[in-house]
Amino acid sequence: MSRAYRTREQWRELIAEFEQSGMSQKDFCEQRGLSTAYFGKRRLRLQREAEDNDTGFALAVPQSPNSQQTLQLRIGQTELMLPLSVSPRWIAQLVKELSA
The missing domain is CATH 1.10.10 (Arc Repressor Mutant, subunit A)
Structure with a gap:
């Protein structure tokens, strides 16, 4: 190599x-x-x-086109898989609550 x-x-x-x-x-x-x-x-x-x-932001990685329509949020060693139908406001509230 x-x-x-x-x-x-x-x-x-x-x-x-x-x-x-x-x-x-x-x-x-x-x-x-x-x-x-x-x-x-x-x-x-x-x-x-x-x-x-860590700036308080989570890495959001879109899944490949072959996967089910999901959003992957990763903060450190923690991963959360959510359907794309989840409201962005709900996600923002979740992140806000988790960072408190």
Whole structure:
């Protein structure tokens, strides 16, 4: 595997792509010629940085077109899957209550 320099933002995009792919980390890395171990280290480091710099915002990841229509909210190690039919106001109230 050849080494390629990636910026922090490129790593974030690559990791978001992995998380939306539904693939195993091993398969994802093999397809892209990445070291599984290094990918895992970068992913963990960025997750820890995000937790350390928590701004009170949750990461919302749209699911792939093949999945049921859901919205995934992730705050730290906690994930919440909601149907897209849920009111944005309800979600905002939930986040407000959880952060209190």
